[in-house]
Every structure is written in C-alpha cells, then in structure tokens.
Amino acid sequence: xxxEIALTIxxxxxxxxxxxxxxxxxxxxxxxxxxxxxxxxxxxxxxxxMLIWGGLNYTMSSGNKEKVQNAREKIKFAIIGLVVxxxxxxxxxxxxxxxxxxxx
Numbered sequence: 001x002x003x004e005i006a007l008t009i010x011x012x013x014x015x016x017x018x019x020x021x022x023x024x025x026x027x028x029x030x031x032x033x034x035x036x037x038x039x040x041x042x043x044x045x046x047x048x049x050m051l052i053w054g055g056l057n058y059t060m061s062s063g064n065k066e067k068v069q070n071a072r073e074k075i076k077f078a079i080i081g082l083v084v085x086x087x088x089x090x091x092x093x094x095x096x097x098x099x100x101x102x103x104x
Contacts (some may be wrong), residue, residue, distance in 0.1 A: 033103035036092065043085035050078035 008014070054074030061067035096102060 029101075029103045036103060040085065040089055043088070044082065047078050047082035047085055050074060051082065054078055 054071050057074060058068065058071035061071055
C-alpha cells in the first residue's frame with residue numbers, strides 16, 4: 001500500500017505542502033474532509049456575493065416595483081442559502097459523530 005505520495009527528482013524527495021493529504025490509512029477521510037470544507041466555503045462565498053448583488057439591485061431599482069421584487073427575492077434566497085451553508089457544518093459534524101466518524 002502507498003504510504004506517502006511524493007515527487008522524487010535526482011534522488012531528492014519533495015513532499016506535499018502542509019495540509020495536503022498524501023496517502024496512508026487516513027487518506028480518504030482527509031481528502032473527503034478537504035473537499036467538504038472547500039464546498040462549505042464556496043457556498044458561503046457565493047451566498048454572500050448573491051446577498052451583495054441583491055442589495056445592489058435593490059439600490060439601483062429606482063422604485064420600479066418589478067426590479068424591487070426581483071431584488072428582494074434575490075436577497076431572500078441569498079439569506080436562506082447562507083443560513084443553510086452555516087448550519088450544514090454543525091449538522092454534518094453531529095451526524096458523523098453519531099456514527100463515530102471524523103472527516104474534519
């Protein structure tokens with residue numbers, strides 16, 4: 001079984017940077033944990049971007065009722081997405097702890 005993934009050039013071994021899963025018995029949980037954390041951060045980032053975009057649309061609606069309604073919906077769904085993203089981390093952690101698993 002592969003114990004560590006590393007690059008060897010001219011007899012010198014170059015290991016992976018800190019925090020990058022390199023193999024071994026915990027490779028799969030480490031990789032899944034890194035992917036879940038990346039998706040979590042991406043979801044928060046996009047929710048915040050949509051919240052800002054909705055706020056800008058609301059500001060620039062100039063009183064047009066249709067544009068105001070579209071901006072309000074964008075803000076509402078951005079807040080819902082942000083709440084879901086923020087609650088997903090503790091829920092996943094609790095669910096995994098119930099089964100004695102850990103990916104973070």
